[in-house]
Amino acid sequence: MNAYYLGIDMGSVSTNLVLMNPDKTVAHKLYLRSKGRPVDSLAAGFCQLTQQVGPYTVLGAGVTGSGRKLIGSLIGADIVKNEITAHALAAVTQEPEVRTVLEIGGQDSKMIWIQNGVVQDFAMNTVCAAGTGSFLDRQAARLGIGIEELAGLAAASQHPQRIAGRCAVFAESDMIHKQQEGAATADILWGLCKALVQNFLNNLAKGHAVKGPVLFQGGVAANGAMLRAFQEELQMPVKVPRYYDVMGAWGAAILAQEAVAEQEGQTKFHGLDAEGPGVIESFICTDCSNACQIIRTRGAVWGSRCGKY
Amino acid sequence: MKVCFPNFGSLGIVLETLCRQQQISYVKPQENLEEALRVGTRLCPQSVCLPMKRLLGEFVMAAQQGADTALFLGGGGPCRFGYFAPMFQTILDDEKIHMRVWGLEAPAGNRALFLRDFSRLLGVNQAKALRLLLTGVQTLRALDNWEETRLTATALLGEEGTPPKERSAPNMALLQTLLAGWQRKWRPILRTAQKAQGAAPLRIGIIGDIYTTIDPAINQNLQLRLAEMGAVTRRSIRLSDHLLHLVFGNPRQNLAARPYLNRNIGGFARETIGAGEQMRRAGFDGLIQVYPLSCMPEIVADGILTDIRRKQGIPILRLVLDEHSAQAGLQTRLEAFVDMLKRRRMAG
Incomplete structure (x- = not known):
């Protein structure tokens, strides 16, 4: 059975998946429209990927994109990282000399300046x-x-x-x-x-x-x-790099490889539960007048302004 | 008379303690940011900045609870911040809400007039009013210092290690004693923690408009978020220092700003530039400029900061705030910024 690092970019408009070989090359990629239901589209993505690739083992999983927190806690990601770092890492892996990255996604646009493989500055709308x-x-x-x-x-x-x-x-x-x-x-x-x-x-x-060199991705x-x-x-x-549409996911997979190496090769990835979205619950905290909406999954809880959750 | 005052960083705690101490009845400021914004947005001119919308909302909601006098820290011109007090008054009058707006500011720089008004408000003689004012500034300073210690503790020790939050006390002297005791206990703990860590933590300067840098509800806990990522922060504006600067000026900061901006253009543009330049010289890893959408002085400062960044190479992140309440966008930018500063440091 083949073994890959899994990278997920849970964006506002698309859900992107990358299966990466241990030598950092992209083995398979998938670009799906999110349609406003991140968990459902991820489940659909996993199904499609298995159909394309057959059974495979996940060596490590990384998540990026605006939905990274939710998805990361649901699947047991080894690393959850922002899009800037993920995009820059993929750009440098593709083109080690890259100086400028232009990226336009569904809801945000960014520019990243890189020197000697290190992000020097970035700007985001x-x-x-x-x-x-x-x-x-x-x-x-x-x-x-x-x-x-x-x-x-x-x-x-x-x-x-x-x-x-x-x-x-x-x-x-x-x-x-x-x-x-x-x-x-x-x-x-x-x-x-x-x-x-x-x-x-x-x-x-x-x-x-x-x-x-300038790379245009997203x-x-x-x-x-x-x-x-x-x-x-x-x-x-x-x-425009070859995997322009999944650069974030690719970066997340590279980050996952680094994270798993630090965890002595052990991944925390357990995938989605069969019951899928059922594991998310939300409620309104009534302890003060802010009335924050709290989201709870099996692994994590967030949403409060005061830091209680 | 029943006074109300806005959420404005630690100013609310001092004013609340002052009212308690002087037995002036008061209404606590509305905690619910979204409700205050809803009310304020309905009454304010559409293009006005976020601070005005929230403050007005808080005053109107306090009036519903019986407040008839609104206190707030006014601003000087020449930008529209200087007209906040008369604008609040006009809007409240138009709405038939009986409330006197009382900007804690010296009219046209007349300090004697300020003291006279302040003593009338408190119902004490001028000598006593001056003493209360000084105690107030001291208390604010103790609160500002405590806030810095708390945030540094979070950065160094993590969430579990964070010391208690400040709270109001029966009078200002007691509050100062309480905070001084906490400081004595925590300062050595932090020194030890810093030594144990070896590498110095990231240092980030928060610069920009007063209200959006100071109030954690408005900037969505900016400093706490950064502390949770392990970064130590310092702000260009601390209320206690700001009040002293209003009286004595801040020549050192103005000198730092001078090559870029040599006059007051309103709001906090000169403070933003001067403090940013001072922080850069002090070796800060990066700066974050925060301001409300459409704030003229900060837009000018933004342009000048571009020049500083280009010449000096210090990374600067801009955060423009408006009525947005979702947190994912802010968190992404902050994480990316901290991540970048860490990797830049590693690369030397």
């Missing part, structure tokens, strides 16, 4: 989620095109429309006005990609020099138009 994957998804849906077709359509643009990229709400009304004035869909889409890239760099780069890197917009704006080559 703060108050709003404008310019992230879910916004592109929504605009494609509004125009009635699949997100996969967006790049091809934008490529046909002759005269890109200027779209206000600062705020997603402004961008949407701007796009609607342009379309009502008769602008071609291709021009609007290409204009939107350019606006998003400009907004991304204005918000995150903030005076940081962008040095190559689900949005599949979008050729966004890649082209980044290359035009930065005026340098931008590479």
